Amino acid sequence: LKASIKNLIFSTPTNPKPVFVITPFHVSEIQAAVKCSKKNGLQIRVRSGGHDHEGLSSISDVPFIIIDLINFIEISVDVEEKTAWVESGATIGQLNYRIAEKSQNLLTFPVGTCPGVGVGGHFSGGGYGVLLRKYGMAADHIVDAHMVDVKGRFLNRESMGEDLFWAIRGGGGASFGIIVSWKINLVAVPPTVTVFNVPRTLEQNATKLLFKWQCIADKVDEDLFISPLL
């Protein structure tokens, strides 16, 4: 239970505990868990990377189970087609490591900066990072998904329909079902990328610099991403 709660304020002894933590290996086990929890009046909390800021994958005010996708971590990259299928329990760090390895650093996927964040929560919440200006959000590059809905049905993009497919790409996945895996279009990166920091204190005019950044951030070349860290 504790190992995959990445936000430790939700793993104290006083936090509500689930009746069960289910760690399925197959889609059929997710379907069975959905049907069984419904029959027994238990709420479902879905967990991929366990980073939720509000503990929505870890706690609840009513009796609940956790379906933890810790075993759904497969990543298959098609370099020629520039696509990949990634299961929700993989982290965004594992995803980009695998893409870089398979494409010899020529392809990537636009995700956030914390490598331990889970694909399931990140993609279903939108997902943004240093490639935001050039390529937009992770959700913009998702082209198919496999999910189990509240009735236990296994759906893909075609069978879920465009409205639901739109909703799970930014609307919070657990509101709509359990997304098992995602098909994504990969994006190109140059073999060499330059990263640098410019540290400034208040005495060194940091305030002025921050103000200047606000004025030019959206106007500079889209290959350049400037992010202030306070």
Ligand SMILES: Cc1cc2nc3c(=O)[nH]c(=O)nc-3n(C[C@H](O)[C@H](O)[C@H](O)COP(=O)(O)OP(=O)(O)OC[C@H]3O[C@@H](n4cnc5c(N)ncnc54)[C@H](O)[C@@H]3O)c2cc1C
């Ligand atoms: C240290 C840190 C750094 C971060 N950096 C960034 C960043 O750079 N860019 C950015 O965009 N965001 C960032 N985030 C936010 C992060 O993307 C979200 O909190 C995201 O929802 C976490 O996903 P998770 O799978 O790790 O979390 P979880 O806690 O497992 O899930 C988060 C939510 O999504 C639901 N969910 C998870 N998996 C599924 C699934 N398979 N199907 C349906 N619902 C599901 C959960 O029920 C929960 O409501 C950061 C968060 C942290 C804690």
